[in-house]
Structures are given as structure tokens and as C-alpha cells.
Amino acid sequence: MALSYFICHGSPTLAVEDNEYTRFLRNLGEQTQKPKAIVIFTAHWENQVLSITDSDDIYETIYDFGGFPEELYSVKYPAKGSRKTASMLQEMFQRQGIPVRKDAKRGLDHGSWVVLRHMYPEEEVPVVQVSVNPYLSPEEQYKIGESIRDLGKEDILVIGSGATVHNLGTLAWGKETAEPWALEFDDWLIDKVQKRDLDSLFAYETLAPYARRAVPRAEHFVPLFITLGSGNPELSPKLLHRSYNYGTLSHIGFQF
Template identity: 40%
Template sequence: MPTGVDRREVLQGVAAAGVAGVMGPGPSPGPAGTRQVAPALFVSHGSPMTALDADDYPQALKRFGDGVSAVKALVVVSAHWETDARVHVTAMAAPPLVYDFYGFPEEMYRLRYAPPGAPSLAEDVVARLSAAGVPAVADGERGLDHGVWVPLRHAFPEARVPVLQVALPADATPAQVARMGEALRPLRSEGVLLMGSGGVVHNLRRVNFRNKLASAEPWAAEFDAWVAGKLAARDFLGLQSWMDAPNARVAHPSAEHWLPIYFVLGAALPEDRITPVFEGFHHGTLSMRSFALRA
């Protein structure tokens, strides 16, 4: 890069050209000229400290990223951003990072991840969501929270693929979040990877912070197994009745880390295969179960 040129100025120029200009005309044709469909991905992002890890979980995310080709952009719904009235969509050419965690080692606040944004795609996402009955608006100020950048630093470490984040509606229902995924599902055929970032089990009051490798608590393992069974059976509608699951209120005292799974399931295609990305627990109660939908 020429001396004196700020990287974010470069990214702003790149992103302003639009996603098509950044990544080319679209995903490469597959066999017999068919277009490759981008996956949809759900990640349980766990503690922000996973950003510094190099164990089996980040390695699994890296393997997933290495196995994905011809992705034009990433559209992510994270547990850590909820907006009232209208769903906000990041629309900055060079979105900053949001360090939305407190009391962590200073090294965490020095971590960088600088993908370009996708303002033109943000406009498209806003239009598609609004047309589906989910009022949405472009947001030119908000950056990417750790539910986005922590897993993406492992999956796509080179930060070349444009990223935008979509907020959860405040007090959303599973059906509302699934509708968001359904509205954006056609983007997968244009090479846009749709991602939900949350947690299959997330109760910070029950976390064993002293032991990352602690065995899963029985109540957490039971809820996680219920989710795994529903996914294996493709019972996506049954997953919407999650409050009827064993230990649901303990697994999720609040719903924000659970809801992003419906964004991914709403984006499912009939021909999708559900493929595991990672299975296991951190700190005894954080299920790190992550999976992809691949056509």
C-alpha cells in the first residue's frame, strides 16, 4: 500500500464501488453451468476471549471459511444488536469494530478486523426486509459488534469479504426473525453468505469461568441435545416452540442469543444439507454448536 494512504480510506473507495465491483459479477458457475449457492451459517460465538484462542473451535471456523468459495459478501445477525421500531442495517463503507464487552484483558481492545462494508447491499437488504413486512433502515454510524467480528476473524481472517450487520428487532419472536432470513434467502443465490451469531445455550450466571474445559452441565447438555435432534429431523417449526424444550428457561434466561438461529433457518432451501461446523461446550454451560446449510 502506498505510504501515507490510510487503509480505511482505501476500503471506503472499494466499498463505494458496490459489492458487485468488489467481488466480481457473482459466484462462479458450478457443474453444468449452475450457479453456486452461498451457505447459511449459524455460529455459537461464546466468550469474546475466543478471539485469542487457537484451539479446536477457531480451527473449525477456519476450516469452514477455507471451504467456502466465491462469496461476495456476508450479512450477519448478531445477538448483540437490537433496535426498536425499525431494524437497522449497517451501511458504512468501512465499518468500525464495537468492543461491546468490559473487564477483559487490554489485548482484547487492541484486536483489529477491518473488512469493507457494503453500502449498496445494505440498501438492497433494507428494501427486501421492508417488503417482507420487517421495517428496516440503513445505519451509517453503527459498527460491527463482537458477535460478528470475533468468529469472522477466525473464519475469514484476511477480511477481504464485505460485511454488513443486521439488527434483531427488539422483543422479536422466532417467526419474525425467520421471516428476515426468508426475505434475504434469494441473496444466497447471488453469493451472499447469511450468518446468525448467538449461542445454542447461553446463561452467563451458570458459566464456570475458572475452567473452559469443564464437562457440560446436565441441564445444558439436555437442551443442546434437544436442539441437535430438531435440526437432524429438519423440524424447524418445532424449534420455534423452544420454550417447551427441557430446561429452556435455564438455557436462555433471555432470548437474544437464541434468536439468530431462526435467521439462518428462515434462509434454508429445500435442498440444503445441514452440516456440523463445531459441537462441544466451553465453561460447562456454553454450547458452541455451530452448523451450516449447504445446497
């Protein structure tokens, strides 16, 4: 049975770096039984109506960033899609009354390929990318995840790609140690996740220290609620990795 993971995708430069975090991602892929398909919710695809890629073809690699080293713009992740998995997803969402639509043209953005090229460098596992709506409540995000919980029984891996602390205005370039406020926010978050304290997590905006500074917009944070919902509720959530870059950019990995 496949599990669910929340993975911070960090800076696009992670795609071409070899460091503690990228080695963690590679090891995670190597140690996990290869899934039949991957469903990945990416913070870099926002839609009010939940959208899923619908193709069996090789994806276009989307470079949805600017001002980075030229080598990043030649990186490819030529994974194929899976219309079968997309249809399964659509049916699961519709059964729970969640509006959904298919998108046959969307490529893979860096929220997906930065993570996947380390976890599955052979590019042989089919991928279905799913959008997020940052304006839904944490409870609604969790229900989106709950609606696809049975994917694990089909050996389909669910990944939420985002960040816990993601405030570009607070980045300190070249600083690898974390700012105290970022640590305090993540300390609170990790404690509540491991205890599966849903009431507190759903009210993080008012309960978590430095919540507004850590999460100025929710698009990178909501994949956490989705994968928490999609995971096995009988298993205790696990913190798999924790590190930081640029002072405040979190590299957190959870298993659900």
C-alpha cells in the first residue's frame, strides 16, 4: 500500500544541486516501493476548480520562474501522464461532490519536477498533476485528501509539493541556519501534525506562532492538509526530514 508524502520543493536550484536535502529525496525514492503512478498536488498550479492533467503523453517541462542560472532552463523531466489514473481521480472527487475538471495541455511545473527528478530520476513512473485552490479552508483541503484516500490501496503515491515556511520577502541569501521565528512556527506545526491534532491545525492562522509571517499566502501550505487527509489515518504521521535554506525556506518532509 502506497503512503502519502508532503514534500517541500524549495528553490528551483534544488533540481541541479547535491546536498543534504536532495540526497534525502533520492533516498526516499529508493527506499519506497515503486508506485504504479504518482499523483502530485503542486503549489504552482492554482485553480478555483480542482484540475487534473489528462494525458498519456510525455509532459512539457514548465519553467515557471525567472532570474535563475541558465542551466535550469535546460532541465527536462520527460515523465508520461496517465489518463487511467486521471479518470480514477475524477470519479473519486465527483463521488464526494468536489467539482473537478481535466486539463489535457498542462505540463509539469517546477513544484513537481524539482522533487520528482530526485525521487524518481529514471522518469518511468506515470504522473498526474493536480492543482490547488489556496482560498479553500484547511478543513476543505483535508476533505479533498480524504476523498482519494483509497489511492494508496491501488499502489498510487500521493505527494503534496509546497512549503511550511514560504515567505520570499524574508529570505537571507547564503544563510543556511534558520531564523528563530521560522523554527518556532515549524516546531508548533510538527508537534500538531505528529499528534494529528486536526482542530489546532485547522486553526493554525490564529494558534500557530508567526503564522502570518510563515504563510503569507496559503498556496504552498495547503498541500500539507491534502496529503494529511489522503494518508492512512491508522498510522502515526512521521517527520522524515527537516532543514532550511536562505534563513527561512523550509525543507520539511512528512509521511502520512
